[in-house]
Amino acid sequence: MTENVATFPVSEDNHDKQEQSPKDTGGIGGQRLMSFIERIERLEEEKTALMEDLKEVYAEAKGVGFDVKVMRKLVSLRKMDAEKRRETEELLDLYKSAIGMM
Amino acid sequence: MTENVATFPVSEDNHDKQEQSPKDTGGIGGQRLMSFIERIERLEEEKTALMEDLKEVYAEAKGVGFDVKVMRKLVSLRKMDAEKRRETEELLDLYKSAIGMM
Amino acid sequence: MTENVATFPVSEDNHDKQEQSPKDTGGIGGQRLMSFIERIERLEEEKTALMEDLKEVYAEAKGVGFDVKVMRKLVSLRKMDAEKRRETEELLDLYKSAIGMM
Amino acid sequence: MTENVATFPVSEDNHDKQEQSPKDTGGIGGQRLMSFIERIERLEEEKTALMEDLKEVYAEAKGVGFDVKVMRKLVSLRKMDAEKRRETEELLDLYKSAIGMM
DNA sequence: ACCGTGGTTAGCTTTC
DNA sequence: GAAAGCTAACCACGGT
Numbered sequence A, B, C, D: 001m002t003e004n005v006a007t008f009p010v011s012e013d014n015h016d017k018q019e020q021s022p023k024d025t026g027g028i029g030g031q032r033l034m035s036f037i038e039r040i041e042r043l044e045e046e047k048t049a050l051m052e053d054l055k056e057v058y059a060e061a062k063g064v065g066f067d068v069k070v071m072r073k074l075v076s077l078r079k080m081d082a083e084k085r086r087e088t089e090e091l092l093d094l095y096k097s098a099i100g101m102m
Numbered sequence E: 001a002c003c004g005t006g007g008t009t010a011g012c013t014t015t016c
Numbered sequence F: 001g002a003a004a005g006c007t008a009a010c011c012a013c014g015g016t
Helices: A028-063 A068-079 A082-098 B030-063 B068-098 C030-063 C068-098 D028-063 D068-079 D082-098
Strands: none
Touching: A028 A068, A028 B030, A028 B068, A068 B030, A068 D082, A082 C030, A082 D068, B030 B068, B068 C068, C030 C068, C030 D028, C030 D068, C068 D028, D028 D068
C-alpha cells in the first residue's frame, strides 16, 4: 500500500517539467508517479484555458454593453436550485427579522 | 451607484447598427444576452467535466498506492516553483526599467 | 439543505438588558446574534483601518522615491519564500510518515 | 527619483526576515527600503491576526448554534448601501425579465 | 479622465 | 467539524 510513496522525488529538488530522463526519476514508482503528475498538470492547463475562454466571453459581452457583474449573478442564479434558493432566502428573512432588519 | 439600465445595450446610442430582433423575450437585448449566457454555461460545463477528470486521476493514483495528499502538495510546489521563477524575473524587469536599463 | 430554524439558539437567558424594540424583533436569539454581528463589524473596521495604514506606508515610500510596485513584489516574494519553505518541510514530513519514519 | 530603487536587493537572493546586519542591506537606500518593508510586514501581521480574530468570532457564534454562512450574508447586507442594493436589484430584475426569467 | 489590468480579499467546495 | 484549495468579487493603480 505504501510502496510507491517511498520513492523520494523530493530529494532531487528538481520539479521541472522538462525533466524526463528515463531513470533519474527517483525510484521504481517515480516514473509512474511522474506520469500521474503530468496528466494532472495537463488537465489543469486545460482548465486554465477554459477559464480564460470564459473571461473572453464576459469581455465580449461587456464590449457590447452588458454589465458583467449582473451577468455573473444571472448565471449563478440559474445554477441555483430553485428550492435551495427559496430555503436560503427564508432562513435569511428569519434571521433578518430576528435583528429587526425587516 | 453608477450602473443603471443604460448598461442595456439597446438603450445606448444605436450607431450604424440597429436593433435586429423584431420582438424578443421581453426586451430588446434579451436574445443576445441569452446567447452569451448559454456560451458561458457551456464553458462551465466543460470546466466541471475537467474537474471531474482530475478527481478521477487522483483516484486512480490512489488506487495504485500513491498518497493523494502528497501528490497534491507536489503539484502545488511545482506550481509555486514556476510562479516564483516568473515573479522573480518580473521583479528583475521592474528593477531594470526603474533604472532605465530596459 | 440541513439548516433550518432549529439552528436558532433559543437559549434565552434574559440578562440585565431586555427587549427595547417596540415590537419583539422576532426571535429569542436576536440580541445575541446582534452582539456577534457587532463584534464582527468592529473587527472589520479595525482591519479596514489597518489597510489604510498600509496604503499610507506605501504612499510615504513612494514619496521618497521608491517604486511601489517593486516594493509590493518584494514583500510578496518574501512571503512566498516563507511559504515555500514551510510547505517543503510539510512535504518532507508527509514522506517520512508515509514510510514510517515518524 | 530613481536613486533608491537602484539598490539591488534582488541580486542577493536573500529575502530572509532575520537579515538585519546594519550595513549589508545592499546600498544607500537599502536600509531605508528595508525599514519600509518591515513596517509593511508588521502591519500585515496585525491584519492577519485580526482576520484570525474574525474567524474565532464566527466559530464562537457557530458554537452556540448560529449559521455562519447566514451571518456572513447578514454582515454583507448591512454593509451594502441601501440605495445601491435597490438599484442593483432593479437592474437584476430588468435583466431577468429580458430573458424571461421572471 | 477613463479603461483595462493585476493584485488582494472574501466566500465556497472539498477534503481529511 | 476543521482545514485547505480553489474560485469569484473587489479595488487600486498605471496606461492611454
